[in-house]
Each structure stands twice: as C-alpha cells, then as structure tokens.
Amino acid sequence: MSRPPGRKQENHKISRDLFVLTYGALVAQLCKDYERDEDVNSCLDRMGYSIGIRLIDDFLAHSDVKKCRSYSETADVIAQVAFKMYLGVTPSVSCCSAAGNEFSLILDKNPLVDFVEELPAERASLCYCNLLCGVIRGALEMVQLAAEVTFLQDRLRGDAVTEIGITFLRKAEDRKHKRK
Amino acid sequence: MADEAIFLLLHNEMVAGLYRAAEQGEGENGRCTTKLESMGFRVGQGLIERFTKDTARFKDELDIMKFICKDFWTTVFKKQIDNLRTNHQGIYVLQDNKFRLLTQISAGKQYLEHAPKYLAFTCGLIRGGLSNLGIKSIVTAEVSSMPACKFQVMIQKM
Numbered sequence: 001m002s003r004p005p006g007r008k009q010e011n012h013k014i015s016r017d018l019f020v021l022t023y024g025a026l027v028a029q030l031c032k033d034y035e036r037d038e039d040v041n042s043c044l045d046r047m048g049y050s051i052g053i054r055l056i057d058d059f060l061a062h063s064d065v066k067k068c069r070s071y072s073e074t075a076d077v078i079a080q081v082a083f084k085m086y087l088g089v090t091p092s093v094s095c096c097s098a099a100g101n102e103f104s105l106i107l108d109k110n111p112l113v114d115f116v117e118e119l120p121a122e123r124a125s126l127c128y129c130n131l132l133c134g135v136i137r138g139a140l141e142m143v144q145l146a147a148e149v150t151f152l153q154d155r156l157r158g159d160a161v162t163e164i165g166i167t168f169l170r171k172a173e174d175r176k177h178k179r180k
Numbered sequence: 181m182a183d184e185a186i187f188l189l190l191h192n193e194m195v196a197g198l199y200r201a202a203e204q205g206e207g208e209n210g211r212c213t214t215k216l217e218s219m220g221f222r223v224g225q226g227l228i229e230r231f232t233k234d235t236a237r238f239k240d241e242l243d244i245m246k247f248i249c250k251d252f253w254t255t256v257f258k259k260q261i262d263n264l265r266t267n268h269q270g271i272y273v274l275q276d277n278k279f280r281l282l283t284q285i286s287a288g289k290q291y292l293e294h295a296p297k298y299l300a301f302t303c304g305l306i307r308g309g310l311s312n313l314g315i316k317s318i319v320t321a322e323v324s325s326m327p328a329c330k331f332q333v334m335i336q337k338m
Contacts, residue, residue, distance in 0.1 A: 011255045014231055018256055019187045021226045022301075025219040026194055033201065047197050051189045058185040086186050115226070131190075 016088065020114050027128060037125045044127070048134020056139040059085065071168045074145065075103040078136065078166070087111050091164070101168040104152060110162050119156050128156050136166065184258060184280070191281060194219070195297050213300045220304020221311070228309035231255065241335065244313050245272050252309060257281075270335035274306075275328070282327040295323040299331075306331060 026047075030040045063081050068074040072095060079093045083105075091105040112129050119126055127133075133149040140147045146169040153159035198212045231252065238244045249261035253276075263275035281298050285291055299321040307319045316336040323329040 014227065014255045015184070015187070017230055018223065018227055019190065021223040022187065022190060022194075022219070025222045026190070028222070029198075029215055029219055043197070047193045050196070051186075051193050054189055055185065058189075 016111065017114075020112055023112055023131065024115055027126075031123060031126070037123055037127075041125075041127045041130045044130035045134040045137075048131035048136075049138040050134075051131070052135035052138025052140075053142050055086075055135060056142045059139065071101050072103065074140075074168075075105070075166060079105050082139075096165075101170065103166045103168075105164045105166070107162040107164070110155065113156060116156065124157070127151055127154065129154070129162070132164065136164070140166075140168075188281065188284070191301060192298070194301070199297065213297070216297070216300035217304035217307070220301040220306075221308035222304075223301075224305040224308020224310075225312045226308075227256075227305070228252070228312045232313070238313065241270075241315065242266070244310070244315060245274075245333070248306065248309060249274055256305070270337065272333040272335075274331040274333065276331075277328045279327050279329045282323070282329060286326045289325055292323065292326065295326060295329070296321065299323065299329060303331065306333065 027040070027044070030043055034040050034043065059082055063085060065077050065081060068077055072093075075093050075095075079091045084090050089107060089109050089111060091107040094104055094106065096102050096104055110129065112132070116128065119128065129151065133151060137147055137149045140149075148167045148169060150165050151163070152165040153161055153163040155162045195216065198215060202212050232247075235247075235251075238247065245264060245266070249264050253259065253261050257276075257280040259276075259278070259280070261274045262277045263273075265273045265275070279299075281302065282295060285295070285298065303319040303321050307317055310317045310319075310333070318334045318336065319331060320334075321329055321331045
C-alpha cells in the first residue's frame with residue numbers, strides 16, 4: 001500500500017494527540033477521584049515533578065545544549081529547545097524582575113488544551129496544565145537549579161494568554177561547580 | 181523519539197500515581213485496573229477518530245484487526261504487532277514480542293507480577309479504538325516473559 005507523502009507528519013501529530021488525549025483522560029480521572037481543585041492541582045504537580053526528574057535525562061541526551069551560564073539562558077533553552085522538542089511550540093520569554101531571576105513564558109498556543117473547550121463551572125480554579133509546572137520544576141532541580149514554577153495566567157480560566165512564571169531561588173551555599 | 185518519551189513517562193506516572201493513591205485510600209486494588217482501562221478506552225475512541233479520518237472504509241472485521249496491528253500500532257508504539265492469530269470466530273490474539281511500555285521494566289521474568297498494571301491502559305486503547313470502528317469487544321492481556329505480551333480480543337456479537 002503506497003503511503004501519501006504527508007504521512008510522517010500525520011503520524012507525528014497522532015503521537016502528540018495520543019499524549020494530549022491521555023493527559024485529558026488523566027485530568028478527568030483525577031477530577032472524579034478528588035473533590036477539591038487544590039488536591040487535583042497538587043496531584044498533577046507531583047506527577048509532573050516525577051516526570052520532570054526523568055525527562056531531563058532524555059532532554060539532555062537528545063538535545064545539543066551547552067552549559068547555560070545564566071538564568072536567562074536557562075529560561076531561553078527551556079522555551080526554545082525543550083518546549084519545541086516535546087510540545088512543538090515555542091513560548092516567548094520575558095524577564096520580569098530586576099534581580100534577573102524571575103522569568104515568564106508566554107504560550108499563545110498550548111497543545112495540551114487542544115481538545116478542551118472550557119473548564120466546567122464547578123472546577124473554576126482547576127489548573128489544567130499544572131503537570132507542566134511540575135515537569136519544569138523537577139527537571140531544573142535535577143540540574144541543581146531550585147525554582148518555583150506556577151501558572152500566572154491561564155487562558156482556560158479566562159485570562160488573555162497562558163503564562164508560566166519561573167522564579168529561580170538563590171541557593172544558600174555557594175556552589176563551586178555550577179552546572180547547567 | 182521525543183514524543184515517545186513523554187508518553188512513556190506519563191503512562192508510567194499514571195500507573196504509579198493511581199496505585200499509590202489506592203494504597204493510601206481504601207485499598208481497592210481492582211478498581212485501579214478498571215480506571216486505567218477506562219482511561220485507555222476514552223483515549224482509544226478519540227485517537228481512532230482522528231487517525232481514520234482519511235482512510236478508506238474497512239472491508240470486514242479482519243481488515244480492521246490488520247489495521248490495528250499495522251498502522252495503529254506503528255503510530256502509537258512505533259512498531260507493528262509481530263503476530264496476529266485468529267480462530268475466524270471472533271477471537272484474535274495480537275502478539276507483540278517487544279512491547280514498548282514493558283521494555284524498560286525488565287527482560288525476563290523479573291517483576292512479572294507488576295506487568296498487568298502496565299497493560300491495562302493499552303487494553304482500553306484497543307477496546308476504545310475498536311468500539312469507535314463499530315466493534316464491541318473485550319480485550320485482555322497476558323504476559324509470560326517481558327517484554328513480550330499477548331492481547332486477546334474477543335468480539336462480542338451484538
């Protein structure tokens with residue numbers, strides 16, 4: 001059976017659909033299991049953290065990134081390389097603090113919510129993509145960068161864009177060898 | 181490639197998370213498999229719709245099963261089913277000698293008792309896909325030695 005030329009891209013898309021659909025089914029199941037939004041959010045964050053600490057190995061193995069020398073370089077790598085590799089989108093990065101340790105990634109297209117129209121009324125404070133926060137936090141922790149990652153704005157909750165805020169926390173001791 | 185990694189990690193995390201919650205909660209272990217299977221069912225339904233948007237109509241049941249074994253399995257697990265057997269009376273056995281979701285767990289009999297947890301989602305996936313193609317079925321899986329596993333599909337005549 002001869003395949004049409006666009007098949008490979010389609011397969012790629014289906015793989016991504018598989019991930020998005022699975023994520024949706026997971027959130028739906030968690031909503032059934034937990035009554036409070038905070039429980040679902042924290043569960044998603046914990047799962048994301050476990051995924052992040054493992055995903056970083058895969059990321060470093062597949063990408064060619066060199067050591068990042070600053071927080072802003074790290075944020076750029078997350079946005080331009082990691083997001084592109086795993087979700088196919090490139091959020092824009094902006095630095096929002098004078099100290100240079102707070103960044104925000106603005107996603108105008110969020111593939112995770114491809115099949116979500118809107119949150120149900122009783123789940124108004126559900127952070128649908130909270131897994132992403134956990135993933136970023138876990139991945140950064142494995143490269144010795146402690147960070148707090150939260151959703152500053154969420155299109156599903158009525159805001160204009162989806163914005164993820166990353167705050168790098170300064171370490172108490174000075175590290176001699178600074179890795180990525 | 182990259183796509184595979186996140187799905188694999190998400191799937192393993194789902195299994196771990198559900199079982200962890202069950203341990204801390206009421207301890208209804210059997211429900212976890214049902215939950216995973218029903219999640220797989222939902223995903224399978226949606227996925228098969230998007231996948232077969234432009235494919236030609238299937239001639240018969242066997243054609244559908246071959247589609248699942250070749251195209252569907254290749255797109256989801258990056259390889260084809262290694263062996264499809266049928267008794268031509270509604271029972272199909274799909275054998276995968278190197279099932280992607282089990283390759284990272286073990287290569288033999290170690291952890292065999294944990295293997296079914298990782299197959300429930302895929303059973304649901306197959307059942308959901310078939311359901312949206314108009315076939316009502318029951319899908320079970322068995323593992324004798326990882327990473328090879330067999331999925332048994334029993335077509336229910338409506």
